[in-house]
Amino acid sequence: MGEPDVSFFGCDGEDDKTSADYCFDSYSHFGIHEEMLKDVVRTKTYQNVIYRNKFLFQNKVVLDVGAGTGILSLFCAKAGAAHVYAVECSHMADMAKQIVETNGLPDVVTVLKGKIEEIELPVAKVDIIISEWMGYFLLFENMLNTVLYARDKWLVDDEVVLPDEASLYLTAIEDAEYKDDKIEFWNNVYGFDMSCIKKQAMMEPFVDTVDQKQIVTNCHLLKTMDISKMVPGDASFTASFKLIAERDDYIHAFVAYFDVSFTKCHKLMGFSTGPRSRATHWKQTVLYLEDVLTICEGETIIGSMTVAPNKKNPRDVDIMVKYSLSGRRCVVSRVQFYKMR
Amino acid sequence: MGEPDVSFFGCDGEDDKTSADYCFDSYSHFGIHEEMLKDVVRTKTYQNVIYRNKFLFQNKVVLDVGAGTGILSLFCAKAGAAHVYAVECSHMADMAKQIVETNGLPDVVTVLKGKIEEIELPVAKVDIIISEWMGYFLLFENMLNTVLYARDKWLVDDEVVLPDEASLYLTAIEDAEYKDDKIEFWNNVYGFDMSCIKKQAMMEPFVDTVDQKQIVTNCHLLKTMDISKMVPGDASFTASFKLIAERDDYIHAFVAYFDVSFTKCHKLMGFSTGPRSRATHWKQTVLYLEDVLTICEGETIIGSMTVAPNKKNPRDVDIMVKYSLSGRRCVVSRVQFYKMR
Numbered sequence: 082m083g084e085p086d087v088s089f090f091g092c093d094g095e096d097d098k099t100s101a102d103y104c105f106d107s108y109s110h111f112g113i114h115e116e117m118l119k120d121v122v123r124t125k126t127y128q129n130v131i132y133r134n135k136f137l138f139q140n141k142v143v144l145d146v147g148a149g150t151g152i153l154s155l156f157c158a159k160a161g162a163a164h165v166y167a168v169e170c171s172h173m174a175d176m177a178k179q180i181v182e183t184n185g186l187p188d189v190v191t192v193l194k195g196k197i198e199e200i201e202l203p204v205a206k207v208d209i210i211i212s213e214w215m216g217y218f219l220l221f222e223n224m225l226n227t228v229l230y231a232r233d234k235w236l237v238d239d240e241v242v243l244p245d246e247a248s249l250y251l252t253a254i255e256d257a258e259y260k261d262d263k264i265e266f267w268n269n270v271y272g273f274d275m276s277c278i279k280k281q282a283m284m285e286p287f288v289d290t291v292d293q294k295q296i297v298t299n300c301h302l303l304k305t306m307d308i309s310k311m312v313p314g315d316a317s318f319t320a321s322f323k324l325i326a327e328r329d330d331y332i333h334a335f336v337a338y339f340d341v342s343f344t345k346c347h348k349l350m351g352f353s354t355g356p357r358s359r360a361t362h363w364k365q366t367v368l369y370l371e372d373v374l375t376i377c378e379g380e381t382i383i384g385s386m387t388v389a390p391n392k393k394n395p396r397d398v399d400i401m402v403k404y405s406l407s408g409r410r411c412v413v414s415r416v417q418f419y420k421m422r
Numbered sequence: 423m424g425e426p427d428v429s430f431f432g433c434d435g436e437d438d439k440t441s442a443d444y445c446f447d448s449y450s451h452f453g454i455h456e457e458m459l460k461d462v463v464r465t466k467t468y469q470n471v472i473y474r475n476k477f478l479f480q481n482k483v484v485l486d487v488g489a490g491t492g493i494l495s496l497f498c499a500k501a502g503a504a505h506v507y508a509v510e511c512s513h514m515a516d517m518a519k520q521i522v523e524t525n526g527l528p529d530v531v532t533v534l535k536g537k538i539e540e541i542e543l544p545v546a547k548v549d550i551i552i553s554e555w556m557g558y559f560l561l562f563e564n565m566l567n568t569v570l571y572a573r574d575k576w577l578v579d580d581e582v583v584l585p586d587e588a589s590l591y592l593t594a595i596e597d598a599e600y601k602d603d604k605i606e607f608w609n610n611v612y613g614f615d616m617s618c619i620k621k622q623a624m625m626e627p628f629v630d631t632v633d634q635k636q637i638v639t640n641c642h643l644l645k646t647m648d649i650s651k652m653v654p655g656d657a658s659f660t661a662s663f664k665l666i667a668e669r670d671d672y673i674h675a676f677v678a679y680f681d682v683s684f685t686k687c688h689k690l691m692g693f694s695t696g697p698r699s700r701a702t703h704w705k706q707t708v709l710y711l712e713d714v715l716t717i718c719e720g721e722t723i724i725g726s727m728t729v730a731p732n733k734k735n736p737r738d739v740d741i742m743v744k745y746s747l748s749g750r751r752c753v754v755s756r757v758q759f760y761k762m763r
Contacts, residue, residue: 111619115604118611128612155614181620263456270459273471273496277520278452 101362114150114173115162117213118241120362124152126352127213130243130343131156137241137345142204146197146212146231147224151177151190153211158189165190166207168197168231197227207235211243217288218366219249219339220388222396225306226313241309246342248305250355253374253382254295254322256333256367263287264369286400286416287367291336291356298324303337303386317389324382332374332382335402337366368402368416380407391417455491455514458554461703465493467693468554470683471540471584472497478582478686479503483545487538487553487572488565492518492531494552499530506531507548509538511571538568548576551748552584558629559707560590560680561729563737566647567654582650591696594665594715594723595636597674597708604628605710627707627741627757632677632697638717639665639698644678644727658730665723673715673723676743678707709743709757721748732758 093422118124131153139161145154147165154177157165167190169177174194181190190264193200210231214224232242267279326332342351354363374382384404391397397417405411447511461464472479472494480502486495489508495518498506506530510518515535522531534541550603551572555565573583608620644661683692695704715723725745732738746752 111623114619115607119607124612143755150611150616152612152614156612159613176616176619176622180614180616183615183618263677266456270491271465271493271497272500273493273521274524275491275517275521277524278455278491278517278596281517282452403439 087153094170111173111176111179116362118150118152120358121359122352122354123213123383126350127153127211128156128342130350131160131211133350134343134346135160136347137209137243141208142166142206143209143211144168144202144207144208146202146228147214148177148192149173149213150193151180153213154190154192155181155184155186157209158186159212162189162209164204166201166202166204169194170196191205197231202235205235206237206242207240208237208240208415209243210236215247215339215341215363217363218286218337218398218400219247220316220390221330221398224314225308228308229311232309241345243345244341244343244351245309246305246307246344248340249320249388250300250314250338250340251303251322251324251386252296252300252336252356253298253332254291254334254336254356254367255284255297255330256291256295256369257331257373259289260333260369283369283371284416288364289367290360290364291367293356296336296356297328297330297332298326298382317384319387321385322383326376326378326380326382329377332370332376334370335368335404337368337386339363368400368414370414371412374406376406382406440607452514452517453632457703459491459493461694463693463700463702464554467684468494468552469497471687471691472501472552474691475684475687476501477688478550478584482549483507483547484550484552485509485543485548485550485572485576487520487569488555489533489665490514490554492521492533494554495531495533496522496525496527498550498552499527503530503550505545507543507545509531509541510535511537538572543576546576547578548581549578550551550582550584551577556588556680556682558703558704559627559678559739559741560588561657561731562739566649566657569649570652570654573650582686584681584686584693585684586650587646587648587685587692588663589681589683590644590645590729591679591681592663592665592727593637593641593677593679593697594639594673594676595632595677595697595708596638596671597632597636597710598672598714600630601674601710624710625757626710628706628710629678630708631701631705632708634697637677637697638669638671638673639667639723645729660726660728662726663724667717667719667721667723670718672719676709677743678709678727680704709741709755711755714755715747717747725749 138157140163143157143162143165145165145167148154148169150173151167154165154167167177174192178192181187181192212228214228216223264279264282267275301322301324303322304318308313338351338355340351342349354361356365382404383404387401389399391399401418402414403411479498481504484498484503484506486506486508489495489510492508495506495508497525508518515533519533522533553569555569557564590636605620605623608616642663644663645659647656679696681692681694683690693704697706723745725743728742730740732740741757743755744752
């Protein structure tokens with residue numbers, strides 16, 4: 082066959098630029114943005130917050146922290162913002178610039194490629210900071226500190242951070258089937274005992290969707306963060322909890338999840354990532370217990386959860402849970418959210 | 423509540439060693455090993471090859487290249503190997519050592535932590551090299567070169583590499599629905615045109631399970647590799663193909679997949695990762711075309727596929743496909759398998 086007369090994407094035969102050139106970390110990869118955009122609980126909530134509360138945006142200067150594809154900036158521009166600065170440190174910033182151009186908004190949205198801590202804004206102050214900074218378990222790999230940095234540096238007093246409230250909850254579930262599949266599996270792998278991996282598996286939280294029917298106890302509010310006022314240290318905390326069984330059952334795991342709220346809207350808006358709400362890409366965070374607890378309706382698990390950034394890798398999160406069932410023996414469980422490197 | 427009287431996994435309150443200490447790359451993470459072990463097509467085939475062909479292993483010295491959890495080494499030990507050297511460079515080697523101990527096989531299986539190119543074996547020669555080195559698209563992130571290195575350094579002449587044959591195939595599919603979901607999605611994202619990301623998305627292969635009903639043409643054998651004789655350069659090649667439509671349909675993508683064979687077994691054994699076989703964790707590799715081809719039964723797509731390691735990152739794979747439909751215009755499509763960094 083002869084030489085091609087049509088090439089893909091304008092690449093010619095000598096052009097060895099590849100998609101890898103756009104990719105220096107996982108946020109440069111479009112797959113994660115596709116997942117986030119297709120999470121309609123997440124993206125539609127932001128869209129509704131912005132489109133239904135245009136009074137917040139009209140003629141205001143907005144800073145979008147961790148803009149990704151620029152979707153929130155585009156929403157703000159459509160809602161009448163005077164100007165939007167979309168800051169994104171991954172190579173996705175180059176895509177965001179193209180997207181802003183393609184959609185005819187280069188006069189309203191300026192994409193800045195770089196870290197919030199390092200970039201310079203052409204303005205001294207902004208009126209609104211908007212960000213979708215939440216990670217698994219709210220705090221894993223999150224950009225909360227980046228948002229707080231931006232708030233302290235550029236936000237006009239008493240102006241708006243969106244969202245401005247995030248709450249972390251804990252409940253307890255029956256989960257025999259999945260625990261067998263994920264944890265007990267290692268006891269007998271094609272006839273071999275690999276239970277040492279089981280111990281490692283239990284030291285990590287699982288991110289997975291929990292069926293609300295698995296919930297055995299109440300849901301306890303562990304911590305609420307006021308994003309407009311908190312300091313970075315507030316993301317390290319110890320919170321006590323009391324979980325009361327709502328039926329006789331077994332408990333295999335604690336489950337953590339979070340809500341976020343936009344309290345500055347005309348009407349309170351927000352979403353929950355809990356097992357009773359529509360599933361999001363954050364799913365829930367499952368922390369398996371070494372032992373299976375046998376619990377009766379009305380019995381209580383009391384305990385505390387300590388959450389802190391890992392000392393070596395501050396974007397990782399260390400979680401320690403202490404608990405006892407109706408005064409019986411007290412157990413300490415340590416887990417860690419860490420990034421595969 | 424008081425101090426805990428029972429701690430998890432023998433960790434005491436002062437021990438800040440965490441699971442992250444076991445993790446320096448994705449192969450240190452147990453999740454990927456869980457997926458591979460639970461791929462029964464993969465693991466059961468290796469188990470059957472070993473257990474049903476004990477004559478190959480009895481009193482032989484075996485080298486397991488990229489041993490992971492050590493499962494293949496354990497199989498070989500059970501099949502009567504005189505000794506097995508299990509080489510694993512990730513921290514999973516520490517787990518493999520524990521697993522070998524737990525299963526009472528430390529006299530037969532020696533786990534060596536390190537790269538094949540750097541470790542020293544206590545023996546000058548081995549009788550058998552066994553490895554599960556295959557990656558997506560056979561060659562992505564694969565350890566083939568490592569296997570070939572080990573073969574040339576340690577394998578006694580005319581002895582056994584398992585598996586010893588790998589073949590790459592190409593076919594073409596109708597895939598309107600999924601292409602819309604993954605590619606055309608970017609045309610209109612909440613009202614905005616993000617088609618520049620679509621271009622990027624098409625420059626990458628998708629790893630996904632194809633329904634055999636989607637197959638429109640024959641399956642063409644692109645390349646067979648003889649692992650016992652090939653040289654590393656043989657993994658870079660250009661192969662021509664001819665795909666003949668078996669019905670009137672549209673074609674949205676090429677699909678590549680591979681088979682592996684163990685020809686030294688008493689009876690030929692192996693498995694296929696093709697869309698007509700039981701799904702494996704390798705799934706298939708889907709290469710979308712920019713245009714939709716309208717093809718009639720009996721019409722042919724002729725073309726060639728060029729496969730080579732990426733120059734910058736040799737574990738990435740560059741793929742170029744040139745094709746034309748029944749002599750009509752010729753198109754070049756470039757895709758690249760790359761690791762997220």
